[in-house]
Amino acid sequence: MKNKVSARAHTNIALIKYWGKQDPDLIIPYNNSLSLTLEHFYTDTTVTFDDTLSEDTFFLNDQRINDKKVVHFLDIVRDKAQKNVFAKVESTNHVPTSAGLASSASAYAALALAASSAIGLQLTKRELSRLARRGSGSASRSIFGGLVEWEKGHNDEDSFAVPIEENVTWDIQMIAIMINSHEKEIDSRSGMQHSVDTSPFYHDWVKTTEQDLIDMKDAISKRDLAKVGQIAENNAMKMHATTLSANPSFTYFNPDSIRAMDAVKNLRKSGITCYFTMDAGPNVKIICSKAETPYILNKLSPLFGADNLLVAKPGPGATII
Ligand code: 2P0
Structure with missing residues (x-):
């Protein structure tokens, strides 16, 4: 098996913040949050699942990085797909280098979409939001555009983001x-x-x-x-x-x-x-x-x-x- 998919996700800034987890493992927050997805800052990620690979590799802006969080996230994707295959992940952050805005929100939303598609899972946006949440809480919101609410829920099934206004047409x-x-x-x-x-x-x-x-x-x-x-x-x-x-x-x-x-x-x-x-x-x-x-x-x-x-x-x- 060799399958490659690329995805883009934009970062978001919360108007009502997420700050604290009831369940740190599943990333279930204490409160709902609400954000605006931004056009200017985004991450492009390509995931290649390839059964000739002997380990996961992750490249950020062309540099090889050892990141346990990315491997842990890929384990979740493999577990969902019931497939045991390693991946090459290549990410590019489109944020000005000194901006300090490089965000795990765009990173894990792009990774969730690219990895789930490349491994053959066909997830709904809600399922994608739940998956992105496992990488980083704020990433659950970046699956959607515009104004987005992350409903805290109580467990893995009911903690996901929903769009409030995907296409923002007023002046904000x-x-x-x-x-x-x-x-x-x-x-x-x-x-x-x-x-x-x-x-x-x-x-x-x-x-x-x-x-x-x-x-x-x-x-x-x-x-x-x-x-x-x-x-x-x-x-x-x-x-x-x-x-x-x-x-x-x-x-x-x-x-x-x-x-x-x-x-x-x-x-x-x-x-x-x-x-x-x-x-x-x-x-x-x-x-x-x-x-x-x-x-x-x-x-x-x-x-x-x-x-x-x-x-x-x-x-x-x-x-x-
Ligand atoms: C937010 N932040 O709502 C809040 C406000 C920062 C301040 O979500 O542990 O990287 O990966 O779930 O999502 C940043 O935290 O944290 C964040 P984890 P995350 O945007």
Whole structure:
């Protein structure tokens, strides 16, 4: 058997964050999350299952990498297909190298689609979302385009993403402010577990996020950009509060992240509809309209450098290429 399939998946940025697992092995989260898939950043992955191979190999941007997570993921795919065959995986991340946005979301969504197709499984999008989730939680959402909700569920069968609005036709997009980090960041997997284990605010994070999700879906249905931005910004800061309140504490903010958040608040004071969100790294993403993007870029370029501002509009779900 030799079978080769290539797939593309785009990364996503959560407006309601996923931060913490009830089941770390199956990747079942404590709360539902909701994201926007972005056109600008994506991963292309080719998987070749070949019964002449004697081990799995993984190449990222043409460099051979030993990655136990990828092998573990391929084991899950082999188990589902009941086939014992090794694979060559070749991935290319289409994100600016210094962006720090290279995301496990696009990586595992592309791998789930390419690997399942190459081994001969014909999965529905829901099954693909469940499979991608086993690689990385946020990857469950990148199977779909546009606005997507990951329903936490309780087990492997009922924890998957569903599209809220696959084809986003109203005026919402993001600007990523690239911020250099000189320090080694705590990866999101161990960061979220440390918040779960030690933050006294973790329970309140989960509880208040349930209401945030209801409010967010209402704001989306009304295409109310300001409301979407307000809820997303507040939700992100509550997530980060569980890192600051962990013991020992940690943070993804650096001085430039705080400078960027202040700049967004100042733009808001001057009447621009823009809000920020942050993930497990120092970059700040602005939620704004396409219409006001040129003005925002103009104001932020002198502060952060035009090259460090990347515009990202809503993007599509995972596809075979
Ligand atoms: C999110 N993040 O909702 C949140 C917000 C980062 C901050 O999902 O352990 O790489 O592989 O399931 O998906 C990043 O965490 O974690 C993430 P795993 P993942 O986008």
